Amino acid sequence: MTRPVLSWDIVAWRKQLSTVEEPMANEAEARIEQALIDWFRRATDPRGNANLKARSGVDLERAASTLLARVGEHEPARLSDIAAGTGVDVSTASRTAARLVEQGYIERSTDPVDARASLLRLTPDGKDALNRLTEARHEWLREILAEFQPADRAQFADLLERFVTRMIAASG
DSSP: OOOOTTTTTTHHHHHHHHSSSOOSOOOOHHHHHHHHHHHHHHHHHHHHHHOOOOOOOOOOOHHHHHHHHHHHHHEEEEEHHHHHHHOOHHHHHHHHHHHHHHHTTTEEEEEOOTTEEEEEEOHHHHHHHHHHHHHHHHHHHHHHHTTSOOHHHHHHHHHHHHHHHHHHHHOO
């Protein structure tokens, strides 16, 4: 039985690429590809979220902490806008928001422009949790970048910003 080729299965992906007329242009592209695959695996690994929970003392699942951050960035925010911004459907975002309301991290209010819609805002506990999560991420990033020289950090930031901008543009 043949197994499906998953996007993170680099061996299968490279075999598949070898049948394409233009293989990887150079070693740098192959290294970038592998680094992105490794990063994606780690970013979606449950241990990463467990690390963030332990550092921050905030016991939220990844989806809940993402929604909390989006509300904090855009409050007052409509649930439909938060769902669109995080790439999930409204029903999924609604269930996550309901849990955050129960936990006291966000509050809902009626949208004065459209009474059918609700607006989400952080509560004081939600602001505290978001601040602790943010500081935990910053601490983790500082640890990772500790061996980088300031000039290397600046160059990495420039290249990463440029890469992400191009990636977003290419994704449509």
